[in-house]
Amino acid sequence: MVDAFVPSTKRGLRKFINDVRGCNTLQDEQVRVRKELANIRQKFANAKALKAYDRKKYAWKLVYIYMLGHEVEFGHMEVINLASSKNNSEKLVGYVAMGVLMGHDEDLARLVINTIRSDLVSGSAFAQRLALTFTANVGGHELTQALSADVLRVLYLPESKPSTRRKATLCALSLWRVNQDLIDPSEYLSVVAIPALEQTFEMGLNLAVLGTLKSVARADPMAYQAVYPVVIRLLEKVVLGESVPSTYSYHGVACPLVQVRALEVLALYDFPTDAELRKTLVHILTKVLSCNDDINPQSMNQSNANNAVLVEAINLVIQYGEQVDREMMEKVVAILVKFVRLSDANVKYLGLAGMSKLAQMAQREGLASVLDMIRDHHHTVRQSLEDQDGSIRKRALDLMFSMCDKGNAHEIVGELVEYLKTVSYNLKADTVRKIAILCDRFSDDRPWYVDTILHLIATAGDFVPEDMWHRLVQVVTNNEDTKAYAAAAVYKMMQPSHVHETTIRVGSYLLGEFGYFLVEGNQQSAQDLFDAINQHLDYAGNKTRAMMLHAYAKLVLLYPQLHEDVTLVMDAFRDSSDPELQQRACEYFALAQQDRVRQQAVFEPMPAFPEAQGEEAAETARPNPTPESVKAVDAQVETQVEDLLNLADKSSFTPAPEPELKFGKEPRRVWLANVLCEPKGVLFEDHFVQIGVQLQFQKAAGKLMFFVGNKTGWVLDQALCTVLGNDALEVVAQPLEPAVLQPRAQSRFSVAVTCHKPFADRVPIKVSFQANGQFEFIDVDLPVSVLSFASPCSFPDADFDQRWDAMGDRVQQTTPLDHVGLERIDAVVAKLTALKLAPTLSADKRTLRGATTIQTATVNPKTGKPAVVGVLVRMTCVAGSSSLAVRAVNVAAAVGTLTTVKDVLLVL
Numbered sequence: 001m002v003d004a005f006v007p008s009t010k011r012g013l014r015k016f017i018n019d020v021r022g023c024n025t026l027q028d029e030q031v032r033v034r035k036e037l038a039n040i041r042q043k044f045a046n047a048k049a050l051k052a053y054d055r056k057k058y059a060w061k062l063v064y065i066y067m068l069g070h071e072v073e074f075g076h077m078e079v080i081n082l083a084s085s086k087n088n089s090e091k092l093v094g095y096v097a098m099g100v101l102m103g104h105d106e107d108l109a110r111l112v113i114n115t116i117r118s119d120l121v122s123g124s125a126f127a128q129r130l131a132l133t134f135t136a137n138v139g140g141h142e143l144t145q146a147l148s149a150d151v152l153r154v155l156y157l158p159e160s161k162p163s164t165r166r167k168a169t170l171c172a173l174s175l176w177r178v179n180q181d182l183i184d185p186s187e188y189l190s191v192v193a194i195p196a197l198e199q200t201f202e203m204g205l206n207l208a209v210l211g212t213l214k215s216v217a218r219a220d221p222m223a224y225q226a227v228y229p230v231v232i233r234l235l236e237k238v239v240l241g242e243s244v245p246s247t248y249s250y251h252g253v254a255c256p257l258v259q260v261r262a263l264e265v266l267a268l269y270d271f272p273t274d275a276e277l278r279k280t281l282v283h284i285l286t287k288v289l290s291c292n293d294d295i296n297p298q299s300m301n302q303s304n305a306n307n308a309v310l311v312e313a314i315n316l317v318i319q320y321g322e323q324v325d326r327e328m329m330e331k332v333v334a335i336l337v338k339f340v341r342l343s344d345a346n347v348k349y350l351g352l353a354g355m356s357k358l359a360q361m362a363q364r365e366g367l368a369s370v371l372d373m374i375r376d377h378h379h380t381v382r383q384s385l386e387d388q389d390g391s392i393r394k395r396a397l398d399l400m401f402s403m404c405d406k407g408n409a410h411e412i413v414g415e416l417v418e419y420l421k422t423v424s425y426n427l428k429a430d431t432v433r434k435i436a437i438l439c440d441r442f443s444d445d446r447p448w449y450v451d452t453i454l455h456l457i458a459t460a461g462d463f464v465p466e467d468m469w470h471r472l473v474q475v476v477t478n479n480e481d482t483k484a485y486a487a488a489a490v491y492k493m494m495q496p497s498h499v500h501e502t503t504i505r506v507g508s509y510l511l512g513e514f515g516y517f518l519v520e521g522n523q524q525s526a527q528d529l530f531d532a533i534n535q536h537l538d539y540a541g542n543k544t545r546a547m548m549l550h551a552y553a554k555l556v557l558l559y560p561q562l563h564e565d566v567t568l569v570m571d572a573f574r575d576s577s578d579p580e581l582q583q584r585a586c587e588y589f590a591l592a593q594q595d596r597v598r599q600q601a602v603f604e605p606m607p608a609f610p611e612a613q614g615e616e617a618a619e620t621a622r623p624n625p626t627p628e629s630v631k632a633v634d635a636q637v638e639t640q641v642e643d644l645l646n647l648a649d650k651s652s653f654t655p656a657p658e659p660e661l662k663f664g665k666e667p668r669r670v671w672l673a674n675v676l677c678e679p680k681g682v683l684f685e686d687h688f689v690q691i692g693v694q695l696q697f698q699k700a701a702g703k704l705m706f707f708v709g710n711k712t713g714w715v716l717d718q719a720l721c722t723v724l725g726n727d728a729l730e731v732v733a734q735p736l737e738p739a740v741l742q743p744r745a746q747s748r749f750s751v752a753v754t755c756h757k758p759f760a761d762r763v764p765i766k767v768s769f770q771a772n773g774q775f776e777f778i779d780v781d782l783p784v785s786v787l788s789f790a791s792p793c794s795f796p797d798a799d800f801d802q803r804w805d806a807m808g809d810r811v812q813q814t815t816p817l818d819h820v821g822l823e824r825i826d827a828v829v830a831k832l833t834a835l836k837l838a839p840t841l842s843a844d845k846r847t848l849r850g851a852t853t854i855q856t857a858t859v860n861p862k863t864g865k866p867a868v869v870g871v872l873v874r875m876t877c878v879a880g881s882s883s884l885a886v887r888a889v890n891v892a893a894a895v896g897t898l899t900t901v902k903d904v905l906l907v908l
Contacts, residue, residue, distance in 0.1 A: 013057050017064060033070050036061060044078055052090055055082055059097045066101055076101060076108060084115045088126055091119075095130045099137055106142040113146045120150040128154055129167045136171035144178040151175060152182070156191045162199075165192065166208040173212040183216055185223035197230045203248050203255055206234065210261035214268075218772075219687040221268045221713065228269050232281055235262050239284050251302035256309050259288070263312035267772045271323040282324070288313040289331045303347075310335060311350055318358050319772070321365050332358065333373045340380055345389045352384060352395035357770075359402035360717060364740075374403050385419055393427060401434045409442035413452060420460060429463040432456055436468045443475065446482040450475075454489055454506075461500030467734065469506045474609040476510065484517035486510055491518060494532040504536045504544050512551030513606055516558055526559035534569070542578045549573065549581065553588045567592060579859050668780060673907045675783040676900060677834035684780045688712055688771055689741070691780065697788050700857040700866060704751045704783070710741035712771070717741070719769040721749055723782060728759035728892070730857075731782070741769065751782070754857050755789040758869050758893035786854055786896030792838035793851040793870070800840075800849045804872055807887040813894040814885045820905050821880040822846065828875070828882075831904050837873050848875040854893050869893045873901065 016036055023029040040058045043050060050058075059079050066072045079101060082094030102108040112134075119131035135143055135151060154160055155168035169192060176182045196202060196209045210231070217224035238244060244254040272278045288309055317324055317332050336358070339351025355374055362370035381403070384396035397416075404412045416435050423431050435456060443449040453472045457464050476486040487510055493499065494507040511529050518524040533551055540548065549570065556566040570592070573585035668684055675681040680694040683706075692707040710716050717740045725731030736749040763782040768775060795803065820828060825845055832839040837850035850873040860867040871888040884901060888894040 013060050013064075016061055020064075020068070029068070030070075033065055033068070037065065037070075037072075041074055044075060047078060047081075052085075052087065056090060056093045059093050063097050063100050072101060076111065080112055080115060083112065083130075084118075091127060091130060095134050099134050102138065106140045109138055109140060109142050113143070116143075116147060117150055120147070120154055125161055125164050128164050132164070132167040132171040136167070136174040139174045139178060141178060144175045144182070148172075148175050148179065148182050156187070162196075162202045162205045165196070166205045169205075169208045169212050173215060176212075176216060180219060185216075185220070188216075189224065189226055193224075193227055194230050197227070197234050201245060201248065203258055206258050207261060210258065210265055214261060214264050217265065217268050225269060228266070228272070229274075229277055231262050231265050232272070232277055232284070235259065235266075235284050236280055238262075239287050250305050251299060253291075253302065253305040253309065256305040259309045260312050263309070263316055264772075267312075267316050267319055271320045282328075285313055285317060285324075286328065286331075289317075289328065289335065307339075307347060307350065311354065314354050315357070315772070318354070318361050321361050322367055326369065329370055330373060333370075333377075337377050337380060340377075340384060345387075345392060348384070348387070349389075349392055349395055352381070352392065352399050355381070356395060356399040356402050359399060363402065363405070364715070371403065371405065374399075375408065378403070378408075382415060386422075390424060390426065393424065394430070397427060397431060397434065401438065404438050404442070406442050406444075409438060410445075410448065413438050417452065417455065420456075428460060429465075432460050432463045433465070433468070436471070440471060440475070446475070446479055447485050450482060450486045450489055454493055454503075457502050457506060458493055458500065461502040464502050469502060472506060473509055476514070477606055478608045483514040484521065487514040487517050488523065491515070491524060491529070491532055494536070497535060498539070499536065501541060501544055504533075504540050505547050508533050508544070508547045508551040512554040515555065519559070526555065526562055527565075530555055530562050530565055534565070537569070542581055545573075546580050546584055549584045549588060553591070556592070563592070579864075669903070670907045672781055672783055673904045676785055676788075676904055677831060683783060684767075684778060685711075686778070688716065688776060689767075689769070689778070691767065691778075693783055695783065695788075699791075700755045700789050700855045702753045702784065702788060704753070705748060706751065707746050707748045708736060708741065708767070709746040710743055713743045714772065715740060715742060716769045716771050718775075719747065720767070722766045723751055723763060725753070725763060726759070726761075728755070728757045729763060729784065730754040730756060731763060753782075753784055753788075755786070755855065756858050757856055757867075758786050758854050758888075758890045758896055760786070760892045760895040760899060785900040786893055787835045787837070787852065787900050789855045790836040790852040790871075791855060791868075792836045793853055794838045794840070795849075795851055797840070797842070797849065800851065800872065803851075803870075804874065804887060807872065807889070809887075811889055811891070811894065812885055812887045813891075813898045814883065815898055815902050817875075817882045817884055817902065817905055819880075820877070820882045820908060822877050823879070824908055825877060827908050828877075828905060831908070832873070832875075832901070835901065835904065837901075839873075846877050848877070849873070850875075852897075854890075871897050873897065 019032055020029055023032060040061060043054065043058060047055070055078060059075070059082055062072050062075045062079070076098075079094050079097035082090045083098055085091050085094065098112055102112070116131045116135060119127040122128065132151065132154065135147055151168060151171050155165060155172055160168065172183060193209050193213060196205045199205070213224060213227060213231075217227070238255050238259060248255045250256055266281075272281060291306060291310075314332050314335065317328055333355075336351045336354045339347050340355065342348055342351075355377075359371065359374050361367070362374070381396055381399050385393055385400070387393055387396065400412055400416065413435055416431060416438075420428065420431055420435070436453060439449045439452045450472070453468065457469060472486075476482050490507045490510045493503055494511070499507075511533060515524075515529040518529065519526055530552070533548055537545065537548060552562075552566045552569060556562045567589070570585045570589045573581045574589060576582040576585065671681065671683055671685075675683055675693060675695070679696070681692065682690060683693050684691040688711060690709045690711055692709070694705045694707075696703055706721070708719065708721070719736050719739045719741055721733070721736045723731050723733040730753065732752040734750050736747050738747050741747055763784065765780050765782050767778040767780070770776075822845065825841070825848075828848065829839050829841060832848065832850050837852050839848050839850040841848055852871050852873075854869040854871060856867045856869070858867050859865065869888060869890045871886065871893050874885050874887075876883045876885075884898065884905075886894045886898045886901070888897065
């Protein structure tokens, strides 16, 4: 890469590069590099005596050394001096070296602001382009704040050359991503975008403008809607015109990148209402879709260019849906099927993705004819499930799921169940979930639904999430005509001596609740039901055993002849090491001594479950009892659930207030710090979505209700939220429902957390969704810290100091807080109080003391109670700064507390 920039006359540089390439070991390379760095440092010590040739040579050497991965701690001022030179060759070397050596270091970026500004206002096109390129690549808050006015001046200057304006518009886009108030829509459209797009054959500038519009208009489409007819006219000239110069043609495809960007901009808007524009656009799309017939399959470059345009045109047609005619839809389906049948894996993937998107649109808008077109190629899609490429198999699975309806549900589910036998490990869980959702969506045939779900549990139990069999329980409980059939089916499943743990759970629950149908129908005896469950007791896990004990209690209430068998089992678990089993056994054993009226009040049949908002929302069924603390948290949160994002009125949307950014902090860090101290708030916000959260904690358990709001005017589909816990923090996340976010509407999902032991690391949340055919990914942190499970403690100062000294500095974690001093002490006290640290302030207001205990769900074997971990915090303040120290016997508790307090105080 460096060779492309290095003139052949720089023999010393070439010799150094050859020496490094000739090194046989890393140690040899480090020795050679250190020797060269020492030589360069010595030369730079007398920089005034260096010739321009030598300065450029040494700058290139530093760039090469840095690109090899070695640290370069000097030479920055020398490359800045090169960039400030009036000589173009020196300026070029200086800017390249600055871009590599300084990277995104905003502290170093401050050193070059004056140099860049002078080049931007110099009037030299060469210097302006170098300055714009550097500013766009480095970006950041410092350069945005200092240079945005100068960049816009170059962008809007009438005398700017097209090549300079192209650099300026890309630079403005880079700065806009930092400050979205930078670009004024009306000014940008009237001065830059519309005039540039009307100059058809300034394709470099057109491409830059369209790329910028794609981003800025996505944030606020209505502000840029004036560009819509201009983009259509540009496409008309490129696609339908006969006068596109050969210099703008790539392997016979006219300006493919311009076509792609233009189609992406059009996708931000609805189908035109103007008859003339509509006619022109239809003509353009028809021509683009027909170009596929003229492509030479032997020309890879031509195929790639044409396919890029085709895919965007297809996405646009799919977005318009029923507004385009049947002939165009048939053409789209034919092209996608052709893609799927090709051997090129990339093209096949695009074909399957397009067909899946088309099927989802047809399902959403009720276009039965389009679904029929797709189903005509069912066999082709089924073959793709066996493709060697895992990503293609995933897309084929998604398409099979999307093309399913009531008429072919049994067929497709049967094929997917058969496919489950050979599916790869990484797709098995997704296949199981899709089968379950399809069964639930088209579950009019209840016996078929029960049989299919039980088959999944029996054959793929490790990949069956709890919400799937919870939903089965809900369906059976809510349908009287299904109870006897389900009981008989699950009894049969329980007969083998070894079955999957999930089978034991669902079997125990259903036989405990509905086994009486088998007894009353003379199909089985009460003893048969007990034996079917009890034969699996020895190898079942404790969570499963808890459900089995509950089933025994239900059975013995109905059939007293089981009393002796059940009593023996309950008595065996009365001294179990597991507190849940021990408590259940003791309570059930005590209930056995009560009269039948009281027993029936406790073990009355389960009532019908309330139906969830979506049929696939299996989390509404919770047959497995949760700990008392979790129950209490659930109850409190559920009663407080509200329209957190204020999206109930779809005609309006109030964005969250922008956080005050201090010390260069990202907005999401500010939001996270605020939510850690509040019961609810905004966790993330961008142009597409706003994510809010409502939190409730009690002892070692907590529940978080997340609200994902669609801020845009179009549908966001395939929404997915993933949260994975660890051995310290158990996380049970329910799926986002619904997974399709309608415009100005919100979905929600809940996360239950349990603290088993103190932790320091935060748990990530990964959010993804599809917007206008493109996947967007968001990473945020779960707003849960070790202090979320804290209970504040208060001690007199003398007792605190005694405890502090007893722990010793061996278990201490410390950090400086340079911006938090005496002048902010009241705000610090408020934050520490919110974090449950019970802060007390010394008489001179220079020392803060706080104490808390971290509650866990792990039982201390000595006390038989949940373990707690004590934490002490001391903060010493002076004018303008402070020092924070945390002591705890558990290192994770100390580190987690220190990190949380530091993050919260850093955004004061």
